[in-house]
Amino acid sequence: MKRRQGWLFFIIFLLTLSVYLLINYPLQLGLDLQGGSQLTLQIIKEEGKVTRDELEAVNSVIDKRVNNLGVSESNLQTLGGDQLILELPGEQNPLVASRVLGKTALLEFRTQKEGTSTELKTLQLQRVMIKELIEQYSSAEKSQYDDNFSNLIQDDLKEIEQELNYLSTSNDLYGKLIEIKKYVDKEIANLFIKTDLSGKDLINAGRRQEQTNSNWEVLLTFSNSGGEKFAEITKSIAGTNQLLAIILDGESISEASVGNQFANTGITGGSATISGNFSSENARELEVQLKGGSLPLPIEIVETNTIGALLGSKNILKSLYAAISGLIFVGIFMIFNYRILGFVSVLSLVLYGFFNLALYSLIPVTLTLPGISGLILSIGMAVDANILIFERIREELYDGNTLTRSIDSGFQRANSSIVDGHITTLLSCLVLFLLGTNFVKGFAATLGIGVLISLFTSLNCSKTILRFFITYQSLRQKNLYLPRNNFSN
């Protein structure tokens, strides 16, 4: 009896601890409960597997970019060996993040091949025309936007395509325009030769508005060695008709000549500006990308989930209703069938709920919708153990044993089948947790934790509570433990 009292105090202690934990360390809610966006980034590698180092490198670049973007409370984690998950809580638009993160942002400085001046001029002219078409297309009012208008653009586009000897493959007009512009930028880049100066030589990037017009430019600050390389390169082409091109991801974003006055020393000072008709947003995106450095491997955004905050709070409320009504249904059923024993199981279920939630905040487990369904489902499974025990107790009572004896041997005899029975569920949870996606992991974690805790609450807590109950004379009548109508047999 003494030992049981020790357990009782231990359980009360655990309960207090749980309440304390829950008050001081609130539960972490997943995005489907608090609202926000989640992006899954897939690292693309043509051959072989992504190594740990590569994953780390990509992770750190993305992390820098996210920080420089200034999104608040974002959370970046790796998933599997080749995916990253970025969570943006609240009403932050994933669009900007997706544009900044998706690019490799490999910055190169290239010098023009000799004897390509005429080719370059033609391409530059074509680029101006394409840009104009894009401009016209995007600024057109909806009312203006009819077949006539798009036919005009279509005709101009065809002309350029013929000159370039390249046919765009996109299905819609806007896509075609963008595709051709990219093609031209790539063709321009191909007229230039690589140098050993690249984005790796940068120590900072910034942006500012150009003085003459409303366009923005991006400022590059080189490291010491980068500054030297830059001076060397500019010196080599100063005063010639060769241009210096700044290439981003294989597309030329700006080409400039170096004046004769730099022929002796090159451009020194360790900085450069890129002015390529940037809008404020474009300049900021490029700035963030350059600050974070280029990605060692390209990535692709393969999944985006966005949940509004209102929907999130609705989801919490709905889950709460579901959990509470589930508990009530189960409670009524148990008390109806097992009377005092049922009441004991309800008490241990309540304990079970507290312990579970406390453990979530301790580990911590981020609570998501599938996670909550795992928790709610595990309520049913937690009761399962109690039912096994109570059935045994009933049998013992029918056999004419005393209450105390029946309870003891009921718990003892049910022990092994309970532990055994839960193993298969735990096996499934383990597999789900190891192989599943993020979404599925939440379910596996809560169900698995639930099954483990239920072993403690249904075996130990219910036994302790029951032992405590029967210290009262009035609660020691056998008929309180058997269904009313069946006491006769």
Added chain:
Amino acid sequence: MKYNLELIKNKRKIVGFSTVLILLSLLGILYSTFNTSYKKPINLGMDFVGGNELRIERVCDEECSNFSPDSVLEKLKEISKNKNVLNNIKLQFQNNNKLISIRTPYLSIEESNNLINNLDNIVGPLNYESKDSRLIGPKLGKRLLTNCVTSLLVSLFAISLYITIRFDKKYALFALLALFHDLVIVFGIFSWLGIILSVEVNSLFAVSLLTIAGYSVNDTVVIFDRIRENLKSKKGGYNENIQLSVNESFRRTTFTSITTLFPLLSIILFGSYSLFWFSLSLSLGIIVGSYSSILLAPSLLLKE
């Protein structure tokens, strides 16, 4: 309260019933594979094939004005610059025109944002706080599918291994037979749901199958335990002892199923819509699982 299920008398009926259920399920799976537009054993949802799913509510004063989906699509086509996005689009109004739900093939975030903006112009204002948008690339979809299938196979293997170690060959065989019986029937029901109601399955469906597997074996293990115990300790014939064991564990098995069904029922009634089909397939699995544990698996153990 003693139960008296006449297992020995009804063996043929039970086995026959299960056979019919399995055949019906297989029929659904075959029909779905060869005779539907998607040509798959089950209607795979966007988790597995990629795509874009959007649900968003409109802000209305009292009642939301009525729009026909076709007229909205028509207008969308008029004002969208990127018409490509509108191929294969499905648009529905729900909840008295309040809720718009849209399915399209995979879109980029930018395209999806444009679509929402255009929608706002036509049926707006929209309540962006109620937005639920999922974009899944086709590559990820394929990966998720392989992932789910591997998870299922690995855990079925693990469970089979556990059962074979724990029981004699005969018991293990029948417990596994009952397990596959449950999984095939739930799978078949969803094949039929896909054919008739175009219900799609997502990764949560795979999760439910895994959970059902764990649960169904758990139930069977308890009954088989009881059979083993009774065969050792009680006199009486082999078949009679099996029947006795089933009747002794009947209450426990049905009660456990009921207490597990209650919470699931609560999720179906009160929970978020994204958990509806998940809870339903779990519930079906638990019902079929209890049936196979109580009636089918022990019947198979009976000697002629």
